[in-house]
Amino acid sequence: MLSQPTTVVTRRLLHLTQAVAAAPEQPISRLMSDALKNPGLISLAAGFVDEQSLPCQMIEETIARLLRNPMRGRQSLQYGLTEGDANLRLLIAQRYFAGCHDQHAANMVLTAGSNQLLHLITQCLLEPGDLVLCAAPTYFVYLAMLRDLGVDAVSIATDDAGMIPEALDQTLSDLTAQGQRERIKLLYLVPYFDNPAATTMTIHRRQEILQVLERHQTGGPPIALLADNAYRDLRYDGVDEPCFIDCGADPALTIETGTFSKNLAPGIRVGWGVLPEPLRTGLLRRKSVIDFGSPSFSQAIVRQLMLDGLLDDHLKGSLLPTYQDKRDAMVAACQRQLSAIEGVHFQIPQGGLYVWLRLPPEIAASPGAPLWNACLHRGVLYVPGELCFASEGAKIQRNTIRLSFGVQSEAGISKGIELLAQAITEVRASGTTSCC
Amino acid sequence: MLSQPTTVVTRRLLHLTQAVAAAPEQPISRLMSDALKNPGLISLAAGFVDEQSLPCQMIEETIARLLRNPMRGRQSLQYGLTEGDANLRLLIAQRYFAGCHDQHAANMVLTAGSNQLLHLITQCLLEPGDLVLCAAPTYFVYLAMLRDLGVDAVSIATDDAGMIPEALDQTLSDLTAQGQRERIKLLYLVPYFDNPAATTMTIHRRQEILQVLERHQTGGPPIALLADNAYRDLRYDGVDEPCFIDCGADPALTIETGTFSKNLAPGIRVGWGVLPEPLRTGLLRRKSVIDFGSPSFSQAIVRQLMLDGLLDDHLKGSLLPTYQDKRDAMVAACQRQLSAIEGVHFQIPQGGLYVWLRLPPEIAASPGAPLWNACLHRGVLYVPGELCFASEGAKIQRNTIRLSFGVQSEAGISKGIELLAQAITEVRASGTTSCC
Numbered sequence: 117m118l119s120q121p122t123t124v125v126t127r128r129l130l131h132l133t134q135a136v137a138a139a140p141e142q143p144i145s146r147l148m149s150d151a152l153k154n155p156g157l158i159s160l161a162a163g164f165v166d167e168q169s170l171p172c173q174m175i176e177e178t179i180a181r182l183l184r185n186p187m188r189g190r191q192s193l194q195y196g197l198t199e200g201d202a203n204l205r206l207l208i209a210q211r212y213f214a215g216c217h218d219q220h221a222a223n224m225v226l227t228a229g230s231n232q233l234l235h236l237i238t239q240c241l242l243e244p245g246d247l248v249l250c251a252a253p254t255y256f257v258y259l260a261m262l263r264d265l266g267v268d269a270v271s272i273a274t275d276d277a278g279m280i281p282e283a284l285d286q287t288l289s290d291l292t293a294q295g296q297r298e299r300i301k302l303l304y305l306v307p308y309f310d311n312p313a314a315t316t317m318t319i320h321r322r323q324e325i326l327q328v329l330e331r332h333q334t335g336g337p338p339i340a341l342l343a344d345n346a347y348r349d350l351r352y353d354g355v356d357e358p359c360f361i362d363c364g365a366d367p368a369l370t371i372e373t374g375t376f377s378k379n380l381a382p383g384i385r386v387g388w389g390v391l392p393e394p395l396r397t398g399l400l401r402r403k404s405v406i407d408f409g410s411p412s413f414s415q416a417i418v419r420q421l422m423l424d425g426l427l428d429d430h431l432k433g434s435l436l437p438t439y440q441d442k443r444d445a446m447v448a449a450c451q452r453q454l455s456a457i458e459g460v461h462f463q464i465p466q467g468g469l470y471v472w473l474r475l476p477p478e479i480a481a482s483p484g485a486p487l488w489n490a491c492l493h494r495g496v497l498y499v500p501g502e503l504c505f506a507s508e509g510a511k512i513q514r515n516t517i518r519l520s521f522g523v524q525s526e527a528g529i530s531k532g533i534e535l536l537a538q539a540i541t542e543v544r545a546s547g548t549t550s551c552c
Numbered sequence: 553m554l555s556q557p558t559t560v561v562t563r564r565l566l567h568l569t570q571a572v573a574a575a576p577e578q579p580i581s582r583l584m585s586d587a588l589k590n591p592g593l594i595s596l597a598a599g600f601v602d603e604q605s606l607p608c609q610m611i612e613e614t615i616a617r618l619l620r621n622p623m624r625g626r627q628s629l630q631y632g633l634t635e636g637d638a639n640l641r642l643l644i645a646q647r648y649f650a651g652c653h654d655q656h657a658a659n660m661v662l663t664a665g666s667n668q669l670l671h672l673i674t675q676c677l678l679e680p681g682d683l684v685l686c687a688a689p690t691y692f693v694y695l696a697m698l699r700d701l702g703v704d705a706v707s708i709a710t711d712d713a714g715m716i717p718e719a720l721d722q723t724l725s726d727l728t729a730q731g732q733r734e735r736i737k738l739l740y741l742v743p744y745f746d747n748p749a750a751t752t753m754t755i756h757r758r759q760e761i762l763q764v765l766e767r768h769q770t771g772g773p774p775i776a777l778l779a780d781n782a783y784r785d786l787r788y789d790g791v792d793e794p795c796f797i798d799c800g801a802d803p804a805l806t807i808e809t810g811t812f813s814k815n816l817a818p819g820i821r822v823g824w825g826v827l828p829e830p831l832r833t834g835l836l837r838r839k840s841v842i843d844f845g846s847p848s849f850s851q852a853i854v855r856q857l858m859l860d861g862l863l864d865d866h867l868k869g870s871l872l873p874t875y876q877d878k879r880d881a882m883v884a885a886c887q888r889q890l891s892a893i894e895g896v897h898f899q900i901p902q903g904g905l906y907v908w909l910r911l912p913p914e915i916a917a918s919p920g921a922p923l924w925n926a927c928l929h930r931g932v933l934y935v936p937g938e939l940c941f942a943s944e945g946a947k948i949q950r951n952t953i954r955l956s957f958g959v960q961s962e963a964g965i966s967k968g969i970e971l972l973a974q975a976i977t978e979v980r981a982s983g984t985t986s987c988c
Contacts, residue, residue, distance in 0.1 A: 128774045129804055129830060131737075136676045136834040145840060164631055172625040179615050189608040193817035195600055228664045232843040240572045257844070264841040301567075338564045368565055381629035383848040394565060398572040404581060405700045407668040408693070412819040414847055 142260045143503055147483055158532040159497045160519045163311070163469070167523065169438045170381055171430050175417065182420040192416030198400050198409040200226025200388075204419040208388050211422070212348070212374060214362040220390045225399060228410040230346060230375040230387030235261055237371060237389065238302070240399050241340055242267045247299040249287065251279045253472070253504030253516065255311045255344065258304060268299075269506035276463055278310060278317040281324035287509065288332040297336035303329060307360065309347040309468025312504050312518035316466055322363040333369070340395075342371045349379035349431060351467035352440040361390070368392045376418050378469070379431060384414045439469070445526035446471050446519065449533035457540055469522040472501070475515040479543060482514050486546070490539035496532045578696045579939055583919055594968040595933045596955045599747070599905065603959065605874045606817055607866050611853065618856040628852030634836050634845040636662025636824075640855040644824050647858070648784070648810060650798045656826045661835060664846040666782060666811040666823030671697055673807060673825065674738070676835050677776055678703045683735040685723065687715045689908075689940030689952065691747045691780065694740060704735075705942035712899055714746060714753040717760035723945065724768040733772035739765060743796065745783040745904025748940050748954035752902055758799040769805070776831075778807045785815035785867060787903035788876040797826070804828045812854050814905070815867060820850045875905070881962035882907050882955065885969035893976055905958040908937070911951040915979060918950050922982070926975035932968045 131137075147161075183189040199205070202221070209220035227233040242248065244266030250258070252271035262269050270291070273283040284303075291297055305325075307317040317325070329339060343360045359372050373389035391399060403409070421427055447464050450471065454460045459476030481487050481500045491498065501516025517536075521529055567573075583597075619625040635641075638657070645656035663669040678684065680702030686694070688707035698705050706727070709719040720739075727733055741761075743753040753761070765775060779796045795808050809825040827835060839845070857863055883900050886907065890896045895912030917923050917936045927934065937952025953972075957965055 127804055128769065128802070130677060130774050130776050130828060132676055132830055132834045133679050136838060137830075139834070139837050139841075141837060142840060167626050167630060170626045170629040172619040172622070172629065175629065176616055176619040180612055183608040183612040186608070190603050190606045191819075193606040193608065193611065193819035194603060195813075195818045228847055229843050235842045240568055241566060243569050257841075261841050264838070333564065338566050340566050366564070368563055377631075381849070382631045383627075383629035383852070385847040385849075392566060394568055394573075398568045398575070401575050401577060402572060402700070404578060405575075405693075405697050406671045407665050411664055411821040411847055411850055413817070413821075413850065416819070 139264055142257075143483065144256060144260070144499070147500075154492070154495065157492075157495050157497050158524060158528050158535065160521075160524065160529070160532045160536070161497045161499045162523050163520060164523045165378060165382055165469075166435075166438055166442070169434050171434065174421070174426055174430060175381065175384075178417060178421045178424065178426065181424070182416055188416065188420075192413050194412065196409050196412030196415065198404045199224070200410060201412060201415040201419055204415050204422070205388070207419060207422045208374070209390070212345070212359060212372070214358060223390045223392065223396055225389055225391060225396060225403070226410055226415055227387045227389070227403075228414070229377055229382070229385040230344065230373045230389065231257065232410070233373055233387050233389045234258060234342075234344065236399050236402060237342060237373075237391070237395070238262065238265055238267065240395055240402065242301050245299065246301045247291070247296065248302045248304050249284065249300065250304040250506060251306070251310065251313070252506070252510035253312050253501055253513070254304065254506070255306055256499070256503040258344075259504070259506060268508060271506040271509035273510045274313060274315065276315055277321045278307065278313075278315045279305060279325060281321070281328050283510070284325060285328045285331070288328065292332070292335050297332075300339055301337060302340045302342055304342045304344065306344045306346065308345055308357070309350060309465060309470075311347065311468065312470050312499065312501065313472045314463060314465035314468050314470045316357060319357060319363055322357070322360055326360070326363065326365050330366075338369055340369055340371055341365055343373070345372060345374045346378055347468040348374060350436070350439060350469065352436060352443055353466045371395070379435065380418065380421070380427065384417055386410075386414050386418050439521070442521040442524070442526060442529060445529045446521040446533065449530045453533050453537035454540070457537065457544070460540070469520050471519040471521065473517040473519055474513070475517065475540065476544075477515050479540065480514040481517045486543045487539055490543050491536060494535040494539055496535040496539070498536065575700055579919065580692060580696070580935070583936075590928070590931065593928075593931050593933050594960060594964050594971065596957075596960065596965070596968045596972070597933045597935045598959050599956060600959045601814060601818055601905075602871075602874055602878070605870050607870065610857070610862055610866060611817065611820075614853060614857045614860065614862065617860070618852055624852065624856075628849050630848065632845050632848030632851065634840045635660070636846065637848060637851040637855055640822075640851050640858070641824070643855060643858045644810070645826070648781070648795060648808070650794060659826045659828065659832055661825055661827060661832060661839070662846055662851055663823045663825070663839075664850070665813055665818070665821040666780070666809045666825065667693065668846070669809055669823050669825045670694060670778075670780065672835050672838060673778060673809075673827070673831070674698065674701055674703065676831055676838065678737050681735065682737045683727070683732065684738045684740050685720065685736065686740040686942060687742070687746065687749070688942070688946035689748050689937055689949070690740065690942070691742055692935070692939040694780075695940070695942060704944060707942040707945035709946045710749060710751065712751055713757045714743065714749075714751045715741060715761060717757070717764050719946070720761060721764045721767070724764065728768070728771050733768075736775055737773060738776045738778055740778045740780065742780045742782065744781055744793070745786060745901060745906075747783065747904065748906050748935065748937065749908045750899060750901035750904050750906045752793060755793060755799055758793070758796055762796070762799065762801050766802075774805055776805055776807055777801055779809070781808060781810045782814055783904040784810060786872070786875060786905065788872060788879055789902045807831070815871065816854065816857070816863065820853055822846075822850050822854050875957070878957040878960070878962060878965060881965045882957040882969065885966045889969050889973035890976070893973065893980075896976070905956050907955040907957065909953040909955055910949070911953065911976065912980075913951050915976065916950040917953045922979045923975055926979050927972060930971040930975055932971040932975070934972065
């Protein structure tokens with residue numbers, strides 16, 4: 117046997133750039149990885165989609181049709197355009213917009229999930245130190261992205277119909293009075309079944325927001341409106357609302373994005389966005405340097421599926437009834453278990469994947485707070501609402517929770533809410549309600 | 553009919569960040585889009601893969617097996633890990649490395665094509681103003697990426713076995729003497745069937761390069777070795793060479809990347825890289841902010857295909873014979889048409905997709921040069937070799953051409969080379985050989 121070498125080798129390691137070395141782990145990643153060490157846990161936190169309704173057979177049959185067409189099949193396995201498949205872009209424009217379909221298709225860019233697109237858009241429009249206005253609460257992954265890009269976020273108060281126009285107006289006026297107007301470049305909204313607050317903006321509310329924005333456009337650089345329509349197709353009650361562009365938003369300043377991760381399958385990961393010039397050209401130049409286009413096979417699958425009219429079949433025949441039942445199960449469990457606890461509030465969401473819970477003001481749901489620990493101990497996991505608030509602007513509500521009904525079965529949802537209710541009651545009784 | 557409005561509306565446009573606004577279009581994009589306006593053109597330029605051998609049926613059957621397995625099928629349509637599928641990572645490690653498979657799989661990250669990975673790696677290791685050393689010539693898309701990131705490239709002279717160790721040594725010594733050693737962070741190599749020069753580095757040459765690198769490591773920050781093994785599987789003659797890590801490279805300073813775009817299908821777009829710490833962790837944090845993982849469906853297809861042993865079937869049964877015939881057709885055409893022209897040189901490539909052509913020194917192949925225009929006029933397109941040289945370092949050889957035999961049929965290849973030979977002869981006869 118060889119003896120161990122006795123010399124000590126000084127191991128050299130590569131140096132990371134300052135920005136990468138300083139980047140913190142996303143708080144949500146740390147929480148989730150800690151929590152997932154308990155495999156018996158009921159997660160009401162994960163933003164994953166329902167596993168059982170993922171359309172394996174429909175996708176298999178769609179791909180067979182695609183690949184048996186020699187021209188389309190081969191094209192789907194070849195490199196594609198940086199902006200993505202032209203047919204799919206037109207189908208998306210026709211599905212989500214009232215008119216100007218050719219124009220919207222021409223302005224559209226496809227990416228591997230809409231998150232990459234949000235990142236590219238933000239990078240193209242905002243310098244470090246610039247400001248994004250967003251709802252309080254808003255999508256926490258986007259907030260983490262802004263931090264990573266060195267962009268600051270200011271949150272605006274919301275009600276049951278989303279961002280409050282008067283609050284937006286006030287914030288814009290205040291920032292202008294403080295000499296900060298030059299930094300404001302973007303208003304970020306999740307107008308359909310918001311993640312996390314589950315609110316949907318009515319036409320009226322959208323138009324009010326547009327009027328406020330319009331009044332403040334002249335005071336500094338143009339403010340882009342970025343509407344992230346990720347959940348639009350997941351409506352269980354009521355009727356669809358038109359997107360901002362169809363509510364009269366200035367097309368030169370408005371960006372509409374969407375994704376097939378929620379209404380179809382996140383593993384295929386096709387995101388899209390309609391981008392005004394010069395943003396589209398600038399973003400495509402950047403994308404051509406990064407990856408010269410997202411996977412054409414994924415795009416071809418979605419295209420074939422839409423051409424065959426299967427997306428709506430899947431939604432109506434499978435996905436919407438599944439999620440509606442889950443939504444109903446979560447709402448029923450919350451009514452059963454939580455309504456009796458004084459100071460607990462929630463809305464019945466018309467769509468999406470989330471229920472937003474407000475606890476009595478004295479109960480913090482923060483990571484590491486007594487409630488968090490009591491829930492982990494009992495075996496249920498949630499997203500602390502405070503992660504969904506920007507550090508500036510509207511007050512951070514530490515007594516809030518995002519609950520997801522996407523992944524769990526109806527039985528899991530009921531059990532999870534029961535455990536959460538027990539944890540709230542326990543923490544309340546013990547009096548140790550604030551964060552550590 | 554409505555009359556036209558008479559007021560003039562001042563149209564506001566979004567402002568791009570300085571970096572994005574200043575980013576030039578990639579020269580190759582402009583050339584190609586200009587050239588592609590002529591649809592009858594024979595392109596010996598495009599880096600696309602052979603269309604006829606794209607394995608539609610094999611992929612259809614693979615996907616059917618994948619999606620009929622309820623657990624694997626659903627998992628392939630769900631979100632995945634940011635670092636990518638663990639099984640596929642192990643299969644890749646087993647395929648391309650001599651040992652330490654678990655370790656390499658643990659250090660591996662999967663992306664949507666390896667280009668995204670090259671971008672992330674460069675962004676994580678190099679600040680603007682830092683230096684990358686690369687071959688003269690090298691992959692022009694990587695050079696464009698470096699320009700976009702504000703990173704400078706210095707090219708090192710090559711011979712028929714790739715980068716010349718003595719030239720690397722000299723450049724490192726010169727840069728050190730000039731006080732520039734602190735800026736050198738990365739050595740980029742395409743060691744198998746280089747794009748564009750088609751050279752492959754022998755073990756001996758690899759070890760010489762490693763020795764030079766090792767000698768210069770102590771003089772400043774660590775220099776990473778980035779080996780881009782995109783074409784490794786496309787060998788038509790001779791036997792495979794071990795990768796740098798298996799040639800004794802320091803694993804803490806060495807990055808090996810590869811892709812399934814060339815050996816399988818670019819439309820599926822799965823790239824991979826083995827990254828030492830802390831690069832892996834830093835890069836994954838960045839990727840989690842950008843897109844929290846690349847499409848899991850693409851990864852699941854490649855995994856299933858490798859599990860079923862089909863990748864080698866496809867290579868041996870279809871892809872390698874196809875490309876070998878095309879390579880032979882291009883070499884035969886070059887010998888037939890170009891050997892008689894004094895001063896024209898090329899090597900027979902053992903693999904890959906390219907033939908690298910050197911013209912007599914007085915004939916520039918630059919965009920817009922008489923030869924370029926004569927070729928466009930006759931209907932044949934090539935990549936001007938000068939795009940593959942960094943602006944600093946070894947002299948830019950404007951009398952070079954990258955020819956690709958990936959896309960064209962054997963007849964198209966023969967015709968294309970015939971037209972190129974006519975253009976060279978014409979330009980030579982006219983005496984107007986230099987660039988405009």
